[in-house]
Amino acid sequence: MQDNSRIEEVLSTLDKGLPQALDRLVEFLRIPSISTDPAHKDDVRDAAEWLCAELAGLGFDASVRDTPGHPMVVAHSPKGDRRGLLFYGHYDVQPVDPLTLWDRPPFEPEIQETPAGRVIRARGAADDKGQLMTFIEAFRAWKAVHGALPTDLTLLFEGEEESGSPSLQPFLRDNADELRAGIAMICDTGMYSDGRPAITTQLRGLYGEEIVIHAADRDLHSGSFGGLAANPIQILVNALSTVKDENGRVTLPGFYDGVPELSNELRADWDDLRFDASEFLSRVGLKHPIGEKGRTGLEMVWNQPTFEINGITGGYTGEGFKTVLPAEARAKVSFRLTGTQDPLAIRDAFRAHIRAALPADCRVEFHDHGASHASRMDITDPAFAAAKTALSQEWGREAAYIGAGGSIPIAGDFKEILGMDSMLIGFGRDDDRIHSPNEKYDLDSFAKGARSWARILAALS
Structure with missing residues (x-):
């Protein structure tokens, strides 16, 4: 159980500070940090420097580390003897072409009212600047309330994820002792399709x-x-x-x-998601699933x-x-x-x-x-159950362990090079239009995402 006396004031501080947090996110989104375009090399560094300054202002030992490509941002909280956490995100963004399909300039963020709620619209809003800032806002509120963070933190923010991460593996190998922690937190992911909070525990x-x-x-x-x-x-x-x-x-x-075959625990979790393969296919003009006979839809896209x-x-x-x-x-x-x-x-x-x-x-x-290689996390680690409970408390519905049909190589890199599992927890939605014109991030995802990380920090400290 979480110590509610430790967390409630942090959550209240996050709620009160949401307007200022959005101002910071808008400022960050204005930086056109397109890593694939050499014309934006200086902009990518500007984004790294912006992050470094934010973290230093929160008391982190933060630095911009040069690589053969774009820089990494590395930051540490004061070290103690607690189980440390490594937080990973990326601050570079996808190109914006074709510009004619954007309803407004992609690096002029705007908060908009939509039928589904308020969103912030800009390139990088969901992938990955908005998600990354949920980390930082949770740290900010915790520090404001308690004067120090609840556990040892290492932050690694990359500037080349959208261009294939050519510098990442060498950087991890060269700095393995500095970066190694008990477990990694990766925010570059999303919720289940029905808006349920989720922890991605396996990647193909x-x-x-x-x-x-x-x-x-x-x-x-x-x-x-x-x-x-x-x-x-x-x-x-x-x-x-x-x-x-x-x-x-x-x-x-x-x-x-x-x-592997599914464990009983994961099969029960996945069955509870009530995935309808025909409905899922109907979104792209199809109806009838194909694939390996005798398998459920989620098995085919996540586990086979x-x-x-x-x-x-x-x-x-x-x-x-x-x-x-x-x-x-x-x-x-x-x-x-x-x-x-x-x-x-x-x-x-x-x-x-x-x-x-x-x-x-x-x-x-x-x-x-x-x-x-594929990545599969050890969900018998008590940290997974603690984080799952924290997410369920914040969102008011049971969080799920899910798989991902795609590949997120950083999770495999952390396992292979640093010898540590990862929790992939993000608050993106299926309709965020990442990599497409008119990208957006729900303000509910931003606000409750920061609150979720605060709860997870409390649960894992």
């Missing part, structure tokens, strides 16, 4: 590949060579079509090694691995018609991975499968597009 890994099959040394006339010469498109689609069987299972040898063909090209695709056998065909594919699946072993099995489908006088090229 990813392996991507591009395949190029070469046949003749030029495009061929199908009237002269059709039926005799190898057609690389046909070879490619035949090979890809047999990666899955009629039951939706991947046929590669050893593919399911390390894929997948194989998907993401793009395929070859031959003539322009206006009109051209009867050719192309000289080459290309496809881009991806595998989402779960449990302890080895992406490199799956890569080897997939490449062997494609090679086995080639005629003797054809050849194949493979272009690797990255590989990362």
Whole structure:
């Protein structure tokens, strides 16, 4: 149980200080910290310096750390002998093109009334500046009330997340002893689709590949060579079509090694979410689920691995018609991975499968597009139950342990490099339009997000 005498005054301070907290968020959102665009290099550093100054003002030992790319912001509270927490977020944002689809300038934040409630609209509002600031506002209120934070904190704020985090792994390795803590808190995530607070406890890994099959040394006339010469498109689609069987299972040898079944606790949590796969698909103009037979919808998007063909090209695709056998065909594919699946072993099995489908006088090229392991958190750690209770108290409904079908590599990096699990707790909504024009963040998410972190701090201290 939380000590209510420690937390109630902090929550009251957060409520009273919400207008000033929004002013700070607006100021932060005005900085166009687009990490992928070299023209905004100085803006990215300005955002780092802004954060560093905010943290220093709260008594943190804060610094801007240079990397080969954009800087990291690292801050520490005074160290004691308590179990420390590492808080991670990113202060860079996505590009804003096309500008014509924005209803207002993306770096001129505005608080708006919508049918669903008040929102703040700007690039970075939800991804990830608004979320990151829920951390800082919780720290600010706790410090104002108690004069010190309730546990040892390390903060790591990145400036390259939206450009692939090229400096992150080297930085973690070089500074592992400084950054290692009991557990990490990651805010770059969201709530369950019905607005229920959630802790993401597992993330799928990813392996991507591009395949190029070469046949003749030029495009061929199908009237002269059709039926005799190898057609690389046909070879490619035949090979890809047999990666899955009629039951939706991947046929590669050893593919399911390390894929776990759901624990009883997670199955009960997920069943309680009452996910309707048909309703979910109806949002994108579909109705009937496909996939591995005998699995629930949430199992298929959170706990089961997948194989998907993401793009395929070859031959003539322009206006009109051209009867050719192309000289080459290309496809881009991806595998989402779960449990302890080895992406490199799956890569080897997939490449062997494609090679086995080639005629003797054809050849194949493979272009690797990255590989990362899945992440699965140890929810038997009492910190997870304590945080879940804190979230439930704040939002007035039972928080859930959920999975994520996508990949958040930082959680895997913390596990592999720092040897620590992560809690992924954020307050984004499905309609926040992250990476799209007119991005927004609900003011309810911002206010109750900060209150949630204050409760979590109390529960874990």
